[in-house]
Amino acid sequence: MKASVLAGVWIYTLVAVIAEVLAAENLHPVLVAASAVVTFAISQAAAAVLFYMNLKEEPGSLIITVIIPLMFLAGLLISMVASLG
Amino acid sequence: MGATAWLGRWVTTTNHKDVGLLYLFTSLYFGMAGGTLALLMRVQLSVPNNSFLSAVYYDQAVTMHGLIMIFWFLSPLAVAFFNYLVPLQIGAKDLAFPRLNALSYWFFLGGGILAVSSFFVPGGSASSGWTTYQPLSSPSFQPGPGPTLTYIGLLLLAVSVTLGSVNIITSILWMRTKGMGFSKLPMFTWFALFTTVAMLYAFPTLIAAFALNVSDRILGTGFFTSPAILSVPGIDPSILWDDLFWFFGHPEVYIVLLPAFGVISDILPSFTGRPLAGRNWILVATALVVLPLSFGVWMHHMFLTGIPLDLQEVFDASTEAISIPFGVIVIAFTLSLVRGRIQFKTPFLFVLGAVVLFIIGGLMGVFLSSPVLDRVFRGSYFVVSHFHYVMVGATIFGLIAGLYYWLPRMTGKMYNEKLGKVHFIVSFIGFNVLYFPMSFLTDMPRRVFTYPNTGDLALANGIASVGAFIFVFAQVFLAYNVVHTWFRGPPSGPNPWGSSDLEWSSGAEERTPAIASETAPVGGWIGQLASAATPEAHSPDAAPAETHGGHTSTRPFTLGLGVTIFFLGTPFYPSAAGLATMVVGALAVLYTFLSWARDDLRGRFSIPDEGEERWPFAALPKVKLGMWLFLSSEVILFGTFISAYTFIRTAVTGWPIASTIHNIPLGTANTLILVSSGFTMAMAVLSIRKGDQRALLGWLAVTFMLGSVFMGIKLSEWTDLASTGFTIASPNPLYQLAASAYYFLVGLHGAHVTAGLIVMVYLMKKTAAGAYTKDSHGAIENFGLYWAFVDIVWCILFPLFYLL
Numbered sequence: 042m043k044a045s046v047l048a049g050v051w052i053y054t055l056v057a058v059i060a061e062v063l064a065a066e067n068l069h070p071v072l073v074a075a076s077a078v079v080t081f082a083i084s085q086a087a088a089a090v091l092f093y094m095n096l097k098e099e100p101g102s103l104i105i106t107v108i109i110p111l112m113f114l115a116g117l118l119i120s121m122v123a124s125l126g
Numbered sequence: 127m128g129a130t131a132w133l134g135r136w137v138t139t140t141n142h143k144d145v146g147l148l149y150l151f152t153s154l155y156f157g158m159a160g161g162t163l164a165l166l167m168r169v170q171l172s173v174p175n176n177s178f179l180s181a182v183y184y185d186q187a188v189t190m191h192g193l194i195m196i197f198w199f200l201s202p203l204a205v206a207f208f209n210y211l212v213p214l215q216i217g218a219k220d221l222a223f224p225r226l227n228a229l230s231y232w233f234f235l236g237g238g239i240l241a242v243s244s245f246f247v248p249g250g251s252a253s254s255g256w257t258t259y260q261p262l263s264s265p266s267f268q269p270g271p272g273p274t275l276t277y278i279g280l281l282l283l284a285v286s287v288t289l290g291s292v293n294i295i296t297s298i299l300w301m302r303t304k305g306m307g308f309s310k311l312p313m314f315t316w317f318a319l320f321t322t323v324a325m326l327y328a329f330p331t332l333i334a335a336f337a338l339n340v341s342d343r344i345l346g347t348g349f350f351t352s353p354a355i356l357s358v359p360g361i362d363p364s365i366l367w368d369d370l371f372w373f374f375g376h377p378e379v380y381i382v383l384l385p386a387f388g389v390i391s392d393i394l395p396s397f398t399g400r401p402l403a404g405r406n407w408i409l410v411a412t413a414l415v416v417l418p419l420s421f422g423v424w425m426h427h428m429f430l431t432g433i434p435l436d437l438q439e440v441f442d443a444s445t446e447a448i449s450i451p452f453g454v455i456v457i458a459f460t461l462s463l464v465r466g467r468i469q470f471k472t473p474f475l476f477v478l479g480a481v482v483l484f485i486i487g488g489l490m491g492v493f494l495s496s497p498v499l500d501r502v503f504r505g506s507y508f509v510v511s512h513f514h515y516v517m518v519g520a521t522i523f524g525l526i527a528g529l530y531y532w533l534p535r536m537t538g539k540m541y542n543e544k545l546g547k548v549h550f551i552v553s554f555i556g557f558n559v560l561y562f563p564m565s566f567l568t569d570m571p572r573r574v575f576t577y578p579n580t581g582d583l584a585l586a587n588g589i590a591s592v593g594a595f596i597f598v599f600a601q602v603f604l605a606y607n608v609v610h611t612w613f614r615g616p617p618s619g620p621n622p623w624g625s626s627d628l629e630w631s632s633g634a635e636e637r638t639p640a641i642a643s644e645t646a647p648v649g650g651w652i653g654q655l656a657s658a659a660t661p662e663a664h665s666p667d668a669a670p671a672e673t674h675g676g677h678t679s680t681r682p683f684t685l686g687l688g689v690t691i692f693f694l695g696t697p698f699y700p701s702a703a704g705l706a707t708m709v710v711g712a713l714a715v716l717y718t719f720l721s722w723a724r725d726d727l728r729g730r731f732s733i734p735d736e737g738e739e740r741w742p743f744a745a746l747p748k749v750k751l752g753m754w755l756f757l758s759s760e761v762i763l764f765g766t767f768i769s770a771y772t773f774i775r776t777a778v779t780g781w782p783i784a785s786t787i788h789n790i791p792l793g794t795a796n797t798l799i800l801v802s803s804g805f806t807m808a809m810a811v812l813s814i815r816k817g818d819q820r821a822l823l824g825w826l827a828v829t830f831m832l833g834s835v836f837m838g839i840k841l842s843e844w845t846d847l848a849s850t851g852f853t854i855a856s857p858n859p860l861y862q863l864a865a866s867a868y869y870f871l872v873g874l875h876g877a878h879v880t881a882g883l884i885v886m887v888y889l890m891k892k893t894a895a896g897a898y899t900k901d902s903h904g905a906i907e908n909f910g911l912y913w914a915f916v917d918i919v920w921c922i923l924f925p926l927f928y929l930l
Contacts, residue, residue, distance in 0.1 A: 042812060047805060048805070050808075051802065051805035054801045054921075055798055055801060058794060058797050058798055058801060058924075062790065065929035078925045079925070082922055085801070085918075085921040089921065090914070090918065093805070093910070093914040093917070094910070094915070099746070100745050102743060103743065106754060107758060110758045110759075110762050110765070111761065111765075113421045114761070114765035114769065117769050118769045118772060121366075121369045121769055121773045122772065122776050123433075123434065123436075123437050124369060124431075124434070125361065125365075125773070125777055
């Protein structure tokens with residue numbers, strides 16, 4: 042991993058933080074603002090996993106190890122919200 | 127050996143076989159405690175309108191029986207076998223992280239002591255059933271420190287299981303000897319892998335659920351009983367707990383069951399004289415269907431809570447689907463018997479019993495997948511009968527089979543076969559007399575301390591109580607047989623069952639000197655493996671078990687003791703006695719951390735050699751693999767908290783607007799600081815990869831500074847928020863709930879940041895001493911993963927609390 046790539050990721054995350062704050066304050070309706078904020082948040086997390094944690098260059102088996110709990114969590118979250126009717 | 131030396135040996139051991147034996151005997155002790163509670167319950171229910179136990183004591187007995195049996199007996203008994211056998215079966219010297227293994231045991235024991243001691247604390251033990259449903263387990267229904275202590279014990283147990291899972295998974299993936307590819311992995315080790323993967327992803331949810339519960343009880347947060355939730359029409363406040371608990375609880379059924387299937391799969395070939403039928407089908411069915419689906423059926427436990435019908439249909443279908451792979455497994459076991467030359471030895475009899483009882487229990491479970499039938503059966507003794515057929519019948523019979531089967535491996539001696547057969551016959555009769563009548567009690571509510579003298583209730587209950595005493599009496603044969611074998615049993619020979627698994631050849635020389643010379647080569651691929659796995663190279667017994675110098679440590683014990691003492695004080699917070707106890711525990715923990723770091727700085731603890739078969743993780747260092755596994759459990763932990771928060775936010779209307787509570791510009795600036803620390807930590811890792819120690823020290827120092835500033839601003843924010851009345855004691859229910867969620871989750875994240883800062887001081891000290899080089903800097907890489915994870919969690923928490 043090059044230092045320039047890490048710096049690029051850093052700058053992206055800084056911009057994304059500002060962007061999500063602006064989106065939360067300026068976008069309407071709430072659903073659109075929430076979608077934008079969540080997208081920016083997830084993109085920051087993904088950038089950090091791929092580049093800071095270097096998952097991009099790790100073996101595929103490890104990537105699966107990381108994805109499995111995320112799938113379980115997605116199932117939990119969706120079902121919990123759905124259980125509210 | 128004197129008493130002090132004997133005690134010192136067991137307190138300091140990190141040897142996998144010693145730890146396995148500790149797990150074995152401790153879990154059997156807890157099994158006796160849980161069984162005693164069961165007998166008390168059966169005495170109470172033996173006749174109608176009985177007053178042997180009061181309602182409160184009966185509730186406590188029911189609750190603690192369930193908790194002890196599931197968490198401190200069934201699972202740990204399997205973990206005992208994992209500890210003892212997995213390294214032997216894969217030809218490793220020890221588990222991947224021996225000290226972590228010992229620490230898991232001491233946390234397990236500490237949790238058990240806390241839970242059991244809750245009987246003697248004001249308020250008594252928990253009495254809301256093993257499911258600890260809300261709001262029954264809230265302070266309104268169960269006041270006092272006693273129940274809190276039970277739940278804290280469970281928390282400690284869950285941490286122990288998570289750490290143990292990381293260890294065993296890493297060992298199986300990374301420590302296999304030459305030639306031990308996945309295709310040759312013994313079935314028991316396969317099932318150990320399945321079980322621990324399920325543990326790794328299920329237990330963090332239990333930690334999350336009980337952390338919220340304990341927070342409600344000690345700190346006064348209101349996750350489960352806030353008036354803000356209770357006042358929402360159409361929302362059952364218990365659903366949040368049900369979701370969290372059963373997302374863990376249903377996989378737990380398989381966590382308990384799968385080790386027994388591993389035992390059965392390993393044992394069958396030894397007594398049928400033919401290979402296990404459908405080995406690959408069993409593995410595929412378990413890995414691709416049972417494991418994933420075990421996390422996708424939990425809502426069938428919630429059909430009566432009023433969840434939408436569409437959702438019930440989805441979970442009805444998934445529950446029926448999960449019975450299919452179990453059908454495949456049972457058919458494979460049955461086919462293994464066909465055309466076999468069966469030897470009716472004790473282990474085989476228990477295997478046969480386990481399979482028969484599992485079929486009965488499994489079939490009863492299929493009825494419960496239907497929402498309509500579930501409405502009739504759910505609250506009745508039919509369910510009690512069903513899950514005991516699975517949890518006790520299949521699991522206990524299977525694990526007892528394993529105990530008889532591997533007793534010669536553990537002791538070098540053979541048990542008494544006649545006594546073993548008597549044990550099986552009396553157990554099988556007692557079990558069925560106990561649980562079969564319950565399957566007809568569909569009109570008797572469970573968890574109720576007495577019943578009227580109507581219909582056949584008295585007859586069925588009377589028969590069941592007689593069965594309970596027969597079943598418990600049968601275990602006396604087991605206890606006598608094990609103890610007698612241990613001290614006076616005749617030599618068993620090196621491989622009494624003619625098994626082809628590696629544990630029967632590696633390490634055999636240590637059992638008794640006489641046996642060592644008898645160790646005979648075994649045919650087939652095992653012979654090749656055995657020659658590769660010479661005792662010197664692969665036996666954990668290269669150093670005698672009594673000494674194993676360089677492989678002992680007091681740190682796991684003192685850390686376990688410190689954490690247990692700390693948790694012992696927490697239910698009594700904020701009393702002076704509670705605080706004093708917590709301080710003593712914290713000091714012990716601090717002392718251990720410093721000592722542990724000093725041990726590492728001086729290289730006092732020898733690390734087991736790496737394995738040669740590491741596919742598909744060959745490119746990853748062992749500790750890094752362990753760190754990734756640990757972080758994946760952390761993902762579940764934080765994800766569960768965030769899911770709970772999302773549930774509450776969705777359920778409650780009128781949630782306070784973030785900008786009216788938080789200082790958004792300050793929060794944004796603080797986020798930019800933490801995000802920047804993620805970058806500087808990544809640069810630190812990059813620097814040492816290039817061998818630049820000075821740059822590493824510099825980047826670490828910058829990261830430390832940014833992290834410290836982040837925490838400083840956070841503390842200042844909390845002070846400001848508290849001064850505006852945004853606290854968990856707020857009289858406004860919505861603010862109280864919002865503050866509970868905010869302080870809990872952000873506080874937990876802050877604790878992670880603080881822990882990272884402490885570790886960073888240690889890393890900087892080592893860096894300054896020149897400990898890390900281009901070729902040896904694993905600790906920096908692993909800490910880089912941790913810090914990035916902390917960064918990522920904040921990337922999610924910041925918008926949740928400050929923007930949405």
